[in-house]
Amino acid sequence: xxxxxxESASLVSPDARARAHAAAAxxxxxxxxxxxxxxxxxxxxxxxxxFVVLPLVVVFAQAFSKGILAYLAALAEPEAxxxxxxxxxxxxxxxxxxxxxxxxxxxxxAKFDFRGKTFLITLIDLPFSVSPVISGLVFVLLFGAQGYxxxxxxxxxxxxxxxxPGIALATTFVTFPFxxxxxxxxxxxxxxxxxxxxxSLGASGLQTFFRVTLPNIKWGVLYGxxxxxARAMGxxxxxxxxxxxxxxxxxxxxxxxxxxxxxxxxxxAFAIASLLAMLALITLIAKTVLExxxxxxxxxxxx
Amino acid sequence: xxIEVRNLVKKFGSFKALDGVDLKVDNGELVALLGPSxxxxxxxxxxxxxxxxxxxxxxxxNGEDALAQGARERHVGFVFQHYALFRHMTVFENVAFGLxxxxxxxxxxxxxxxxxxxxLLDLVQLDWLADRYPSQLSGGQRQRIALARALAIEPRILLxxxxxxxxDAKVRKELRRWLRSLHHEINVTSIFVTHDQEEALEVANRxxxxxxxxxxxxGSPDDVYESPATAFVHGFIxxxxxxxxxxNGGVIRLxxxxxxxxxxxxxxxxxxxxxxxxxxxxxxxxxxxxxGAVQHVRNFGPVQRAEVALSGGETIEIDAPxxxxxxxxxxxxxxxxxxxxxxx
Numbered sequence: 001x002x003x004x005x006x007e008s009a010s011l012v013s014p015d016a017r018a019r020a021h022a023a024a025a026x027x028x029x030x031x032x033x034x035x036x037x038x039x040x041x042x043x044x045x046x047x048x049x050x051f052v053v054l055p056l057v058v059v060f061a062q063a064f065s066k067g068i069l070a071y072l073a074a075l076a077e078p079e080a081x082x083x084x085x086x087x088x089x090x091x092x093x094x095x096x097x098x099x100x101x102x103x104x105x106x107x108x109x110a111k112f113d114f115r116g117k118t119f120l121i122t123l124i125d126l127p128f129s130v131s132p133v134i135s136g137l138v139f140v141l142l143f144g145a146q147g148y149x150x151x152x153x154x155x156x157x158x159x160x161x162x163x164x165p166g167i168a169l170a171t172t173f174v175t176f177p178f179x180x181x182x183x184x185x186x187x188x189x190x191x192x193x194x195x196x197x198x199x200s201l202g203a204s205g206l207q208t209f210f211r212v213t214l215p216n217i218k219w220g221v222l223y224g225x226x227x228x229x230a231r232a233m234g235x236x237x238x239x240x241x242x243x244x245x246x247x248x249x250x251x252x253x254x255x256x257x258x259x260x261x262x263x264x265x266x267x268x269a270f271a272i273a274s275l276l277a278m279l280a281l282i283t284l285i286a287k288t289v290l291e292x293x294x295x296x297x298x299x300x301x302x303x
Numbered sequence: 304x305x306i307e308v309r310n311l312v313k314k315f316g317s318f319k320a321l322d323g324v325d326l327k328v329d330n331g332e333l334v335a336l337l338g339p340s341x342x343x344x345x346x347x348x349x350x351x352x353x354x355x356x357x358x359x360x361x362x363x364x365n366g367e368d369a370l371a372q373g374a375r376e377r378h379v380g381f382v383f384q385h386y387a388l389f390r391h392m393t394v395f396e397n398v399a400f401g402l403x404x405x406x407x408x409x410x411x412x413x414x415x416x417x418x419x420x421x422x423l424l425d426l427v428q429l430d431w432l433a434d435r436y437p438s439q440l441s442g443g444q445r446q447r448i449a450l451a452r453a454l455a456i457e458p459r460i461l462l463x464x465x466x467x468x469x470x471d472a473k474v475r476k477e478l479r480r481w482l483r484s485l486h487h488e489i490n491v492t493s494i495f496v497t498h499d500q501e502e503a504l505e506v507a508n509r510x511x512x513x514x515x516x517x518x519x520x521x522g523s524p525d526d527v528y529e530s531p532a533t534a535f536v537h538g539f540i541x542x543x544x545x546x547x548x549x550x551n552g553g554v555i556r557l558x559x560x561x562x563x564x565x566x567x568x569x570x571x572x573x574x575x576x577x578x579x580x581x582x583x584x585x586x587x588x589x590x591x592x593x594x595g596a597v598q599h600v601r602n603f604g605p606v607q608r609a610e611v612a613l614s615g616g617e618t619i620e621i622d623a624p625x626x627x628x629x630x631x632x633x634x635x636x637x638x639x640x641x642x643x644x645x646x647x
Binding site: 196201202 | 353374452
């Protein structure tokens with residue numbers, strides 16, 4: 001605090017001439033020629049419009065190209081409803097699992113020191129660095145008819161591939177890093193002092209978690225869940241490999257979009273796609289709100 | 304509650320944070336653990352609190368083995384260096400925390416908890432801040448809330464880690480006095496860690512000086528200042544002049560110059576001579592044990608601090624009263640009023 005005052009005092013003290021001089025120097029350093037500025041901004045805007053805004057507009061334009069009734073009818077198709085239901089179910093399962101796993105992994109990494117910690121951190125990122133198709137294939141290798149557990153599963157009459165469990169597993173794998181990634185830096189920064197304080201005040205492990213740890217990371221948790229959910233609902237590659245594309249049964253929304261499109265049912269395809277696009281927009285807005293909360297927490301800590 | 308620590312050893316990798324520490328704290332004492340950073344004082348405090356575990360040794364409270372209990376069962380109030388207040392709770396809820404997490408069987412009802420928190424906030428004179436959040440408080444206020452929170456569980460022992468470390472000088476002075484009177488009022492056995500000698504000497508009944516994981520001296524503030532037991536304590540507490548000397552055949556030499564100081568009973572060999580800055584008396588040239596040329600003089604209130612180049616080659620700083628003005632270029636004689644020599 002005193003340091004800041006001293007600094008600002010020394011900034012104010014030079015005489016006006018020196019100040020004007022400094023300002024001029026700063027301007028010439030910061031300001032590109034007008035033409036360059038306009039060109040750069042225009043390029044950025046054009047790029048964004050062509051690659052981001054335009055596709056979004058096209059999705060909605062196509063979806064409503066035969067009118068709102070056709071749009072609603074396409075969404076009311078049993079196949080479409082089944083896909084929406086399946087997508088919601090799979091997202092709920094994988095977000096739930098990743099919430100628990102992500103919390104545990106972040107807790108372990110942020111609050112304890114152990115051998116192999118760096119390896120674990122690297123491993124958490126694996127699903128991000130592997131192509132989703134390969135993630136799907138891994139499950140085929142494990143649970144497919146020719147796979148390692150295939151025979152055992154068939155004997156016990158358990159269906160994993162081409163059914164909800166397979167889709168949920170593949171989605172969970174692909175979306176694993178989101179919650180953990182959101183929490184690790186947050187929890188590392190917060191350290192363990194508040195937990196130690198809680199325990200020395202007589203709180204049990206669970207009380208410490210629910211009364212101290214969780215409230216401190218709640219915005220981070222929501223942030224991770226939000227991104228995890230967006231990816232879970234939109235996942236195509238891994239799910240495509242394990243789903244089997246059984247109509248009305250194992251088609252998620254992204255898979256159904258592709259099928260409908262290939263069958264030239266453009267309105268139906270884009271109607272489903274518009275739902276996914278809306279999910280993206282809602283996610284963006286929620287993300288902005290959450291980021292504000294996260295930054296506020298940061299500021300409060302810096303004081 | 305008495306605390307007894309026996310032969311405590313704690314290693315972090317190859318670093319020995321505690322290297323055989325023995326300490327006994329009597330009921331109602333206010334003890335300071337004083338030492339430079341890395342001396343093991345915070346580790347010792349955390350082991351007593353149950354937040355860390357020793358590799359060897361015993362800790363007992365009133366004769367019972369404390370290491371058999373976790374931090375949760377030890378009933379020790381711990382005030383963290385950076386307070387560790389729960390940032391999402393109000394001041395009131397922070398103080399109430401220890402009462403709210405008690406097992407259902409012994410938990411007080413809401414009215415009792417409220418009354419107790421109010422009482423504690425009155426004790427630390429911050430009842431008007433009950434609805435604020437920690438981020439809205441000043442450092443000194445956070446410190447006092449952290450103390451109130453630790454006292455809420457009626458701890459058997461109060462442990463404070465660098466309680467004033469993060470505060471500015473003025474607030475620190477006020478809080479020191481306040482902590483001492485608070486201790487007088489509640490009279491719970493307390494240990495605090497500090498690297499600030501003034502703090503330790505002013506607040507504590509007893510001072511434990513630590514260095515490199517070992518206890519160098521335990522004594523009253525007067526003891527450690529007036530009769531330091533080791534070279535480290537002399538150098539660390541109070542402002543000391545430290546001179547490398549050689550004891551040989553009943554003569555003390557600084558460089559190749561013999562000093563007019565008695566060498567009776569000293570172990571021959573390389574040693575260190577310690578003198579407090581204000582214990583160097585200034586006289587005319589040739590009058591004392593040392594002789595030197597004044598290089599530089601600055602005035603600090605009642606004293607003048609002079610840099611003196613001794614004829615042995617060393618340069619020292621002395622604090623002299625201002626009745627006889629020193630000037631750069633003066634040649635003076637210096638006689639240590641009191642001094643200590645430590646072998647090694």
